[in-house]
Amino acid sequence: MTDAVWVRRWSSVSIITIVGLAGIIAILAFGPLFLGSYWTSRLTTLFIYIILAVMWNALAGYAGLVSVGQQAFFGLGAYVVIRLSDAGMPVYPAIALAPVIIAVLALVLSPLALRLRGGEFAIGMWVFAELAHLLVNLDSLIQGETGRSLIALSAFAPDVRRANNYWFALGAMTIFLALVFVLLRSRMGASVQAIRDNEEAAASVGVRVMATKRTIFVLAAAGCAAAGALTLSTLITFQPKTFFSVQWTAYMIFMTLVGGLGTFEGPIIGAIVFFIVESLFGSSGVWYLIALGASALVFSLWIPRGIWGTITARSGIQLMPIGYRLLFRK
Amino acid sequence: MNVLSVEALDARHGLLKAVRGVSFAVSAGEILALVGANGAGKTTLLRTIAGAHKASSGKVIFDGTDISNVPANKRTRAGIALVPEGRRLFGEMTVEENLLVAGRTGRKGPWNYATVLDAFPMLQPLAQRKGNDLSGGQQQATAIGRALMTNPRLLLIDEVSLGLSPVAVNAVYESLQTVIASGATIVLVEQDLSRVLRISTRIVCLLEGRVVLEGRTSDVTKEQITEAYFGLRRPATLEVEA
């Protein structure tokens, strides 16, 4: 009698999860109708955090690229919206277009950036962010650190604006989650796994390391640009110092490490944890930031799998059908 | 008195068991030759004795002390030196620096920079040459000299003659006589069986990680070794794997 072996990607748990997730997003889509103004804007922030965490996780967890300069794309995303709006483009189409423009920029930047290894890439991206910040400051429209407001937003009534921001953030989050999901399930998903395990070995067996890294680099740039553009729509004023702050990357690192680096679900959980922690302690200022740094340190050293990775390692549950399950039957 | 005894030693590379339940002992002043085909586990066994590879179970006893959990640098300070496979010289450092960097174990003994250069005259004109710029024989001499600088009581040498010219092999073995005269015990890996029979006092043959032949060299014939080497003679008892 021969053994039957087959690969299964969907389990009943993961089907339920996907359907559940789609259901949650569908329900959330009606949010502005019943949530009230406070929660509508708070959830908008949460969606932005989820985008940031998922993007940073894709970079570090899937492509092995630790960037300390993702604030570059965040800030440039917002800046592009200001520029497009100034050129006469309606605000929300500008917000949708900004990530595409930044993706092209990242594609141009990628041959140089992706040649850098480890720490070189990390700080190299930071230098890029600093340079982007300085160059944006030179723009007479921005007037240095004075910044500029997205004046066109005042055409919308506050309620309408809030609802629009919410829907745009929810939509962007859904799109970027779906993109990462599709990426991991494509042939590139297997490459990602191989690169994460051993980049040189992966290259030697024909995995296109560069193509995979480039795709993720561009995707992450677009995601961070979307988050920056959306943040601008909530803050209205573009101040270069705020938007190009390394703090954004610190948040991304915290969310990803706490949730679980290299897992699909981890950064979402990390973003929710960060959202709650910020809501509770954000006003306590400096100690709150020290605690964030300390958590990043503790998680990186002692809990490297993060919350979600630790749970799956203990229980074997996998909610999202991105892995492969090899089944044997006698 | 046994300088070294190895008891039921297991070592792995991931899932692969490279050394399985190996036991043997060497007493002071002996030359033990470790023979076996490629992949028999010789290198892993030497590295495990030196502490460069972690044993998954079993014991390494040196001078009556269980050192199984002692890190490599402390084993060297206690008197075990390994000439590793591929020599592993510090390629960016000169011969002199390679020797001096190993001479800091704080162990007393016959070996210092001057006596090592005396034992390996070929190294004298090369003192300021970088490790990367040496020939195979010069590298091997430097590697053995470097191990001697730690003043070992037990010298482990992986592949004494691999890649060396016959002249260089003779020179290296000649210098080993000086080492034995200084009272050290030697465990070496050697592929040349005729030479093994001439110079060693004790022999251990490994096959697929297990000891298949062990004894005084004077008690075994070349035919017996060859049979064990190629697995034609199974060991009398096969231990059951846990």
Add this chain to the structure above:
Amino acid sequence: MIDQIVQGVLLGGYYALVACGLSFMYGVMRIINLAHGSLAILAAFLVWYITEQLAVSPFIALLIVVPIMAALGWILQRTVLDRSLRSGPLTPLLSTFGIAIIIDNGLFERFGADTRSLAPNIGDLSYKSWTLPGGVTVGQLGLLTLGVAVVLIVGLQLFLKYAPLGRAIRATAEDPDTAELMGINSRSVYAAAAAIALGTVAIAGAFLGMRATFDPYSGGAQLIFAFEAVVIGGTGSLWGTLLGAIALGVAQNLGAQVNPKGFLIAGHLLFFCVLAVRVFAAGGFSLNWLKALWRSQPA
């Protein structure tokens, strides 16, 4: 123009000081310490605090701060870096970034947002200068900084070449496993290297405080300058780091001539140009990636 170049060289002296610890640690342990700049600021605050409290010269305070920072380096290596080194190439980046956040905000909590400087504590050294023929002025402090940087780098080179510990550090940097087999305790060697690196960071912090101002959040900029100097000079050599630091200082000063805001921009541009040339020389720029990208689209 000549004046700007001379000032740039002098400024490069400071960058060399702050870069040399980063370069040293990278050379030995292959760690890029993202807390490097924050540690330099911590040292600057320590020197400032001791100077104020004991009413002594910053140079006396530095004698106390160097051993403190060295001890901190030892502890940092033993508690954090050792562990991160064992957990893969990304972990040291994440853990040192966490440390940077803790230090920056810890300094803010303790000392507040005020900008500090040690310049008032060193008398006329902070502004005295010599005038060379042609009207080029050479500040005494700038020259001292450059001198200290050169002495430090020469000293480190001699130490690595001739001192037993220096040789052990080089052996461990090249092949830690084999170094262990030669009786070298690689963990202790790494800890000693971290102590030395942070000792130099203490000196860098003190000179930063004397020649300029600093606040709790100045660390990121110092890290970037140090890193740019290391990369421009080519990683793996302290002399390269010195040259890179000087090139960075000169580029910044010339950039400031072009545009008042050009100081930092010129430094960053030089950094990216050097990187681009290096990638280009390695054959990294070809259009194959466009084709590869096209083919790799998920079907």
